[in-house]
Amino acid sequence: MSPQGNGALRRSISAQISFIEEGANVPTLMQQREDQVRTEAARSANRDDAELWRWFCLAYQEGRIRWCRSSEGWLVSVNHRHLATEPDFDAAIRQAHAKHLARATRPAPSLFSKPSAIRTS
Secondary structure, rough: OHEEEEHHHHHHHHHHHHHHHHOOOOOOOHHOOOOOOHHHHHHHHHHHHHHHHHHHHHHHHHHOOOEEEEOEEEEEEEOOEEEEEEEHHHHHHHHHHHHHHHHHHHHOOOOOOOOOOOOOO
16 A cells, blocks of 8 residues: 555544544444334334324214213214213324224124024924
8 A cells, every 4th residue: 555545544544533532423233223113113103193093084074983072071982882081182082993993803792602502302
């Protein structure tokens, strides 16, 4: 390597060392992973919020959701069934949505689920 090139290399290395010695914020792998986890959590929360408010808008347009303010907080009903009472409107809508989904995903009771008690003799 030429003497001029060697000097440029020393200056570059010296600049990098002083950058690190001055307490430069060099992200570690752990910090990068934490940032990735936070970013994914934010994306997930945005998806969940979007799903919730799409459901709310559709239920509102179809006249299936009702709410009112009372001394107990916000009362929310879906399909004429009271599902939530919360002091905060957002929390009441979220609770109603969760309960509505739980009811919708629960299997319907079957008339033939238990053995018949009828004797055949």
